[in-house]
Amino acid sequence: MTEDETLTAFQERMVKFKSHLFNIRWQYRAYRELRENLLSHECLLHIDFSENYVCKYSDEVQSVHFGGSHQQATLHTGVLYTAQSPPLSFCSISPSRRHDPPAIWAHLHPVLDMIKERFPDVSCLHFFSDGPATQYRQKGNFFLLSSEPFRRGFNEVTWSFFEANHGKGAPDGVGGTLKRSADRLVCMGIDIPSAEMLYLKLKERDSAVQLFFTREDSVETKAHEMLQLPPLTAIKGTMRVHQVLSKQKGKILYRDVSCFCRRQQGVIDCPCYELKEAVLQEEEAQGKEMTRASRPEVFGADHVGRWVVVEYDHDFYPGVITRVEDGNLEVDCLHKKGINKFYWPSPRRDISWYNESQVLCLIEPTAEPTAHARYLQLNAATWKLIEEQM
Structure with a gap:
């Protein structure tokens, strides 16, 4: 590279770096302020997929230990915050290895049911997560965000994303704790050959983490439902979006950074930071191209x-x-x-x-x-x- 090319490249990367640093600080501040000032009708769910747990036997022959025959268990972990109660850690365990939007909401269904049962006054959900394009930050999840909570009686929902590579937090500790507990059980001579056995053995130990089991067919059913939908309209610039919210089934609002400035007045859709509206509707031409x-x-x-x-x-x-x-x-x-x-x-x-x-x-x-x-x-x-x- 010439001197001019090097200078130009440096300036371009500096702009990206400054934007990246701003987003890191802004999103963490929004998360902290929301968590510390929740209203009685709100709850905050900080969620993440933990790395899959590789199921183990307490005594394995060499071919099994080094082979690829071990089953894996998916752990979808999170921490629930409300104004009325201390934080509640939870984890959904499944034999399905899918981490896409149908799997996300199959894991969330028992959690949302639990919220309705334990906290009947909660009508507004706030999600925080990291933002991988294949999991949380994509049009499939945006569509389910604008439909699934309303089916379960919630009235408002927001989903905010931490900046890329800066989404570590409490859910990672939940996953690590459960996997260490499982490894200790294996060291004590207990076999954990499957996701269901992992769930049962952890449940027997009266873990402080609220555990749920999500069957593989539940995930596949949700995936099949998604396949029956017409192709969804993508939001241009999805990777720049850091907050999506919905107050009406099938419609979403989104912006580049999170904002809760009028939440105390009962308003989650303040017009700050160029709030935009999108309708996730059929787009025939895109549907044909996406098959490739x-x-x-x-x-x-x-x-x-x-x-x-x-x-x-x-x-x-x-x-x-x-x-x-x-x-x-x-x-x-x-x-x-x-x-x-x-x-x-x-x-x-x-x-x-x-x-x-x-x-x-x-x-x-x-x-x-x-x-x-x-x-x-x-x-x-x-x-x-x-x-x-x-």
Whole structure:
């Protein structure tokens, strides 16, 4: 790079860094102020997926210990805050390895039912979570956010996202505590071969964490319901959105940062920070194009060699999967050079590990040359999908 190119690149990255730092501080402050000033009709749920627990036997032969035959259990953890009671930790355990919107709401259903039973005065839900594009921060979750709470009798709901890579908090401690408890049971000679057994054994120990079991068919039923819906309209600039809220079924409002400035007056949809409205409705053309991009529930060795799009630091990069281990993928990524223009870095390739949650979708082999032979571009359908997230 020349001196001018280096200076330009530095200035561009400095703007992104300052925005990133602002969002970190703003979202944490909004979370803290909300948690400390909840009203009697509100509750706050701070949620996250813990890393899957690998089920174990107390005595394993070598082929089992080092093989890939272990089942995994998904742990969806969270902490519930209300004005009336101390914080309540909870965890939903499931044999399903899906972490997508249908799975999220299948895990949340028993939690919402518990809230209605224990705190009947609560009518407004506030969610806080991290914002991976394949889980919480995507149009599928936005749609369910604008429908599922209303089915269970809630009147208002907001969902705020911490800045990328800065969403660690209480739910991570809940997951770590439960997995350590499970490992101690295995060390004491108790087998935990499945997600259901994990739930039962932890339940027997009278854990302070409220435990729920989400059956795999419950997740698949919710996923099937989503498939019956017409294609949903994507929100352009999804990765910049840090708050989504809904007061009416099927409609959402969103903005780039969270704001609760008029909540004490009963208003969650203050017009601050360019609040925008969206209706998640059918979009036929997009539905046809989206058939070319998909994402499996679980990645395995059979996906090695496939092309994929991964998210890193609010941007998306295509690449080739080179290895898959325990929910993580090693990807040989292309570098970006302008709008839908990519190239293979040289002399060193950009090969890094990514979590499954950072994978946007699988794509067809992308080797379409641009006018300049050294650059590659994605097909139009895949590029449109990425643009909608940027």
